[in-house]
Amino acid sequence: MKRLRRLEEHIFQFLMGLSLLVVLGSLMLILGTMLWRGLPSLSLAMLTQTPKGGYYLGEEGGILNAIIGSLCLAGGATTLALLFSLPVAIYLHTYASQARIAHLVRLAMDVLWGVPSIVYGAFGFIVMLWLGLRASLLGGIIALACLELPIIVRGMDEALATIPSALREASYALGATRFETATRVLLRQASAGLLTAVLLAFGRGIGDAASVLFTAGYTDRLPDSLFRPVASLPLAVFFQLGTPFPAVQQRAYAAGLVLTLIVLTLSVMARWLSRRLTRHVVR
Amino acid sequence: MGRLAIRRVTDQIAGGGTTVVSMATSLLVVLIGLVLLVRSWPIFATKPLGELLFSTTWKPLQNAFGYYPFIMGTLWVTLVAMVIAIPICLLTSIYLAEYASRRVYAIVKPLIDVSAGIPSVIFGIWGVIMVVPLVQRIASSEIGHKLSGLPFFQINNPTGYSVLAGGIVLAIMVFPVIISVAEEVIRAVPVGLREASWALGATRWQTIKYVVLRHAAPGVLAAIVLGFSRAFGETMAVIMVVGNVPQVPRSLFDAAYPLTALIANSYGEMMSIPLYDAALLGAALLLLVVVLLFNLSARLVLMRMVRHA
Numbered sequence: 001m002k003r004l005r006r007l008e009e010h011i012f013q014f015l016m017g018l019s020l021l022v023v024l025g026s027l028m029l030i031l032g033t034m035l036w037r038g039l040p041s042l043s044l045a046m047l048t049q050t051p052k053g054g055y056y057l058g059e060e061g062g063i064l065n066a067i068i069g070s071l072c073l074a075g076g077a078t079t080l081a082l083l084f085s086l087p088v089a090i091y092l093h094t095y096a097s098q099a100r101i102a103h104l105v106r107l108a109m110d111v112l113w114g115v116p117s118i119v120y121g122a123f124g125f126i127v128m129l130w131l132g133l134r135a136s137l138l139g140g141i142i143a144l145a146c147l148e149l150p151i152i153v154r155g156m157d158e159a160l161a162t163i164p165s166a167l168r169e170a171s172y173a174l175g176a177t178r179f180e181t182a183t184r185v186l187l188r189q190a191s192a193g194l195l196t197a198v199l200l201a202f203g204r205g206i207g208d209a210a211s212v213l214f215t216a217g218y219t220d221r222l223p224d225s226l227f228r229p230v231a232s233l234p235l236a237v238f239f240q241l242g243t244p245f246p247a248v249q250q251r252a253y254a255a256g257l258v259l260t261l262i263v264l265t266l267s268v269m270a271r272w273l274s275r276r277l278t279r280h281v282v283r
Numbered sequence: 284m285g286r287l288a289i290r291r292v293t294d295q296i297a298g299g300g301t302t303v304v305s306m307a308t309s310l311l312v313v314l315i316g317l318v319l320l321v322r323s324w325p326i327f328a329t330k331p332l333g334e335l336l337f338s339t340t341w342k343p344l345q346n347a348f349g350y351y352p353f354i355m356g357t358l359w360v361t362l363v364a365m366v367i368a369i370p371i372c373l374l375t376s377i378y379l380a381e382y383a384s385r386r387v388y389a390i391v392k393p394l395i396d397v398s399a400g401i402p403s404v405i406f407g408i409w410g411v412i413m414v415v416p417l418v419q420r421i422a423s424s425e426i427g428h429k430l431s432g433l434p435f436f437q438i439n440n441p442t443g444y445s446v447l448a449g450g451i452v453l454a455i456m457v458f459p460v461i462i463s464v465a466e467e468v469i470r471a472v473p474v475g476l477r478e479a480s481w482a483l484g485a486t487r488w489q490t491i492k493y494v495v496l497r498h499a500a501p502g503v504l505a506a507i508v509l510g511f512s513r514a515f516g517e518t519m520a521v522i523m524v525v526g527n528v529p530q531v532p533r534s535l536f537d538a539a540y541p542l543t544a545l546i547a548n549s550y551g552e553m554m555s556i557p558l559y560d561a562a563l564l565g566a567a568l569l570l571l572v573v574v575l576l577f578n579l580s581a582r583l584v585l586m587r588m589v590r591h592a
Contacts, residue, residue, distance in 0.1 A: 087304040114577075119315065
């Protein structure tokens, strides 16, 4: 009986180790594959040129249009999302008078987080038609901003929740209003966490394809106007992989590698910043 | 007006402003649902819901819009993903919450968090490079021929672009979603419960099996539901590896055509055929409704668990 129990324990410990290995192994495998297949076709020309004639048949050119396009899309979307998420974060931590309402707002954000990005794409598409726009940078920004909004709000919410309530009480005791407390104490204290939230949302925005598929379109030109279509990295990967030419598919791998590197850099930077900047914060 | 009055008014305005913005963004889900409903109304008004959901013919030019093959495509791929992901994720979360030393945890947790941020197209390319050839090789191998006799394993499609490939890619995508939530829930089980069990002479694993998991069960289930709804709504990773053949899959090796792929592939032509746009936006509405129901129930369970923890 006792031996059986020990055997069961050992079997499950072995299975747990195996599972952890599968989880980490698949992550490493994905990153490794991207490096191995992407690096050989990555060149300076790919990063610094826009597609020339015949690019999609395997000739000269690069994906600068997609890189710049993605930065514009994610940058615009993050800015737009910030305009809405900052007030929500402040509301949750200063003005929400009843815990019930704050709970409901958090629930709404969590639910929004779960909405599939293709649904944001469809929603953005309809809004775009109503505004009389065609597929454009602005359309893409609107769809992506909806996608990023819950990510930023929940990130900021978590950052603000770590602030000790004594700090807020001290500020009130000195006669500061709620708004002054929010802007001069809370936001400043949580600045590292806020930045982390923004960077993570930016990373999500730059990597999302389904929401920009209908709303931003695709073009070989560099972005020049809010009302014109714009290219994006994930779609560059998707479209190039869909062509029958191996040379173009190679470039899809390279574009994928560029995208992976950007997202990983953002993610690591966000975590590093949050650790580094919190050193001098009052606890 | 004095300075004090100005400060007070500013505070009032900021309070009003943030409240309005908060309420408005909270209602965004409702707005998305309503907008989709309005635009897809023509299809729901002209066709009975039963026909839309259970008809297998999708021929927009002949005004036939049956979602059934696509719904089944989505369900097959998602279920395969969950069958793969659930045991692996549960064992990993138990390990991380109960067994991992602080040092191992400090290395593993950030890695899992980082993998949650990898864009879905990257999973898609990886699927095309590694998973599809793997499935193809299995399908044409000895093992494949032996499996072929079993139900759900018949091989009619040798390409490798299949339900199985989609399921594997999706499973890896939902690992971080399920693990991070499940691990948190397991960790939130009060230490006192564990100590009581140990004191009665139970082993570590027995304690986990009879005390910790039982206590954490609703939350773990919620984590699985969140993973399910993430897989259910995923587009890019799936579209690249499932083959996109509009049929009801009968086997793991068959190609499928999930709802999300349908929307993403057809948007270009949808404005030129009557009712086509309504049908596609109806598909988006269907996705939204399913995902919302799942998410809402999972979140309500999690909220209560965290509050009582």
